[in-house]
Structures are given as C-alpha cells and as structure tokens.
Amino acid sequence: MAQPDVPTLELEYVFSIRIDFTTRIALQGPERTRMYVPAAGGEIWGPRLQGKVVPHSGADFAGTGLLNAHYMLQASDGTWIYINNMGYLYAVDGSKTDRDDPSWGGDREFYFRVTPYFDAPIGPHDWLTHTVIVGTGQRHANPDHTIFTYYALK
Amino acid sequence: MADPAIPRIELEYAFSIRIVFKERIDFVGPNGGRGYVPPAFGEVWGPRLQGRVVPYSGADYARFTDLSRGISVNTHYMLQADDGTYIYIRNLGYLYRPPVPEGGTAGPPYFRMSPYFDAPTGPHDWLTRTVILGTGQRRADPFDHSLFTYYAVR
Numbered sequence: 001m002a003q004p005d006v007p008t009l010e011l012e013y014v015f016s017i018r019i020d021f022t023t024r025i026a027l028q029g030p031e032r033t034r035m036y037v038p039a040a041g042g043e044i045w046g047p048r049l050q051g052k053v054v055p056h057s058g059a060d061f062a063g064t065g066l067l068n069a070h071y072m073l074q075a076s077d078g079t080w081i082y083i084n085n086m087g088y089l090y091a092v093d094g095s096k097t098d099r100d101d102p103s104w105g106g107d108r109e110f111y112f113r114v115t116p117y118f119d120a121p122i123g124p125h126d127w128l129t130h131t132v133i134v135g136t137g138q139r140h141a142n143p144d145h146t147i148f149t150y151y152a153l154k
Numbered sequence: 155m156a157d158p159a160i161p162r163i164e165l166e167y168a169f170s171i172r173i174v175f176k177e178r179i180d181f182v183g184p185n186g187g188r189g190y191v192p193p194a195f196g197e198v199w200g201p202r203l204q205g206r207v208v209p210y211s212g213a214d215y216a217r218f219t220d221l222s223r224g225i226s227v228n229t230h231y232m233l234q235a236d237d238g239t240y241i242y243i244r245n246l247g248y249l250y251r252p253p254v255p256e257g258g259t260a261g262p263p264y265f266r267m268s269p270y271f272d273a274p275t276g277p278h279d280w281l282t283r284t285v286i287l288g289t290g291q292r293r294a295d296p297f298d299h300s301l302f303t304y305y306a307v308r
Contacts, residue, residue, distance in 0.1 A: 006167050006303055007289055065282065066270075086270065088283050113163075113285035113307050115268040117246065130224065130250035132266035134163060134287055134307055151163055153266050153287055 011151040014133065015046030017073075019053055021144045035062040039071045042145070048152070049125070051075040060085070067114060079125050085148075087114030089137065112137035114148065164308040168286060169200030171233075171302045172293075173207055180221065189216035193231055196299075202306070203278065205235040214245070224250040227267050235278055242272040249290065265290035269304065 019042040027034045037060040042053030051074050058071025069085040089112045091097055097110075114135045118128035132153040137146050173196035180189040191214045196207030212231030218224065229245035247267025254260045267288045271281035285307040293301050 006170070007291075009165050009287065009289065009305055011163055011165070087285055090283060111283070115246075115285055115287075130248045130264065132247055132268055132287060134268070134285060136163060 010154040011134070012154055013046065014048040014150050014152045015044055015050070016150065017044050017053065017148045018042045019146050019148070021146070032064040033062075035060060037062070037069075039069075044073060044075075046150075049073075049075060049128075051079075051081075054080075062089075065090075075125055077124070079121060079123060081125055081128065082119040083116050084118075085114050085116040085135075087135075087137075088112070110139070112139070116150065165287065165305040166308055167200065168202040168304045168306045169198055169204070170304065171198050171207065172196055172299050173302070174297070174299045180216075180218070187216075187218035187221065187225075189214060189218065189225060191216065198233055198235075200304075203233075203235060203281075205233055205239075205241075208232040208234050208240075216249075222251065223253075224248065224263060229267075229269075237277070239274060239276065239278050241278055241281065243269050244271070245269040245288075247288070247290075267302075 020040045021037055022040045023038055025036040038056055039053050039058060041055040044051045044053070054072040054074050058069065060067055060069035062068055065088070067085065067087045067089055069083070071083060073081040073083055075081060089110060092109060092111055114137060116133050116135060120126050120128050133150050134153060135148045135150040137148050139146055173193045175191050176194040178189070178191050180187060192210050192212065193207045195209045198205045198207065208231065212229065214227055214229040216225040216228055218226065225248075227245055227247040227249060229243070231243060233241040233243055235241060245267050246269070248264060250264040252261055252264070267290065269286050269288060273279050273281050286304050287307060288302050288304040291301045293299055
C-alpha cells in the first residue's frame with residue numbers, strides 16, 4: 001500500500017499566560033509523587049485572549065512524570081474559562097530538579113511542553129473548546145513565576 | 155510584554171497510524187452524548203515507531219452534544235511495537251465540524267488531537283515524556299479507514 005503524504009502542520013501564536021506562585025508542596029507516596037502548586041494569580045496577553053488568572057482558583061496537581069493543572073481564567077470581558085493543562089517538565093540531561101527551587105528553568109536546558117484543554121461558555125471564547133493548543137513553559141525566580149506561550153494547531 | 159526570546163515550537167514527524175473501524179455506536183443520554191468506536195485493526199509506521207494497533211483493545215469513547223457539530227475525542231487503546239512492546243495510548247482532541255455558512259457548503263472538519271502514552275522502560279519510553287500532536291483524516295483508498303499522523307513537539 002503506498003504511503004500517504006504527511007501533511008505539514010501549521011502553528012499560530014495565540015496568547016501567553018504568566019502564572020505567579022507562592023507555595024510549593026510535594027508528597028512522596030508509596031506509589032507516586034504528587035505536587036500541589038497553587039496559582040496565586042497571573043496575567044494573559046496576546047492576539048486571541050487577554051485577561052487574568054483567577055487567584056487561588058486551582059493548582060498544578062502534578063503526578064510522577066506528568067503535569068496536571070486545573071484552574072480558572074477570566075477574560076477581559078468577564079468570561080470565565082476553565083483550563084486543564086497537561087504536559088511534561090524535566091531536565092533534558094536527565095538531572096534531577098529540586099522542585100522547591102524556582103530558580104531552575106529556562107527553555108534551553110528543560111523540556112517544558114504542555115497541551116491545555118479548555119471549557120468556555122458559548123460565545124467569543126468557545127473556539128478554545130475545539131482547538132488543539134500546544135505551549136512552551138519557562139520558569140523564572142524572584143518572584144517565582146512561569147510564562148507559558150501558546151500556539152493553536154491549525 | 156511578549157518576550158522575543160521565547161523560541162518557536164518545532165514539530166518533527168514521528169509516525170502514522172491507520173485504523174479500520176467496523177462498528178460506530180453512539181447515543182445521547184441525560185449527561186450528553188457518548189460514542190463507542192473500537193479499532194478493528196490497524197498498523198503503525200514511520201521514523202520513530204512501527205507496529206500494529208491491538209485489535210479491539212479499547213475505543214474512542216467520544217463525548218458530544220450534537221453529532222452534526224462533531225465530537226470530543228476520548229480514546230484509550232493499545233499499540234504493539236514490532237519488537238513486541240505493548241504501548242498504551244490515551245488520545246484527547248477534537249473532530250469539530252464548523253457551522254455551514256448560509257447558502258454555502260461545508261468546509262473540511264477540524265480533526266486534531268494530543269495523545270499521551272505509557273510504555274515500559276526501554277526504547278519506546280520517549281513516548282512517556284514527549285508532547286505529541288496529531289491530525290486525523292477519513293480515507294477511502296483502498297478501503298474505509300482513518301489515518302492519523304503524529305508529530306513530536308521539540
């Protein structure tokens with residue numbers, strides 16, 4: 001059977017989100033590690049979405065190997081948006097990272113890639129509920145925050 | 155406020171999966187619509203993975219409200235690499251049918267997804283720490299099947 005053509009994928013920058021953190025809790029259990037890293041607040045900017053991260057509306061509940069964040073955004077027009085962010089964060093050279101130390105990070109040494117999923121009311125933001133979006137993350141310290149840059153898969 | 159130093163996301167073609175579906179079940183209940191579409195058989199090929207879809211090892215247990223607007227992909231099934239390794243695939247994404255403009259014709263559906271995997275420690279465990287994006291297409295040549303093309307996010 002002839003190999004079908006491989007289509008080329010296009011990505012379009014849609015928005016960035018900065019999330020501020022003040023607390024990092026880690027549980028080392030018998031079966032897995034679980035993190036609790038609440039979103040203290042943050043901001044959203046970019047061509048397709050502007051607004052804020054609703055303070056203390058959720059957290060990253062990362063388990064062993066997989067980021068898993070749930071929290072709320074609020075667009076500038078007041079619309080509430082639910083985000084569930086999944087993905088990976090690790091040092092490319094395999095070295096262990098101290099997750100309590102926010103100074104590690106930077107895109108070059110770390111693989112920090114995420115795929116967020118959204119719920120939004122019927123209206124101008126509901127394109128988020130049927131578009132595959134992929135993001136990069138960059139960690140920063142002093143103050144502790146992460147910047148996510150998101151692209152829609154066309 | 156956008157940081158010009160944030161690198162763009164790079165995509166690298168990883169593998170393709172062709173699946174034949176023989177059953178398509180769907181119903182609407184009090185909590186919305188549910189689909190059941192199991193893989194009858196299929197094959198995997200490409201630079202990063204070769205093997206087969208394990209027949210009837212799971213399904214797309216899709217969610218929907220109105221089938222004419224499409225579905226949310228919600229898939230669990232098993233692959234088996236040529237070296238015998240079993241790999242779990244969990245696929246999330248969308249088959250979205252944009253509304254048909256008045257007097258116009260239906261455009262192509264938006265069929266995009268982001269799969270997550272589990273694999274044993276070994277040559278395929280890169281799948282457990284790499285964000286992957288995919289496209290889907292219904293094909294009829296030479297028989298009715300779906301073709302999925304997957305790209306690793308670098």
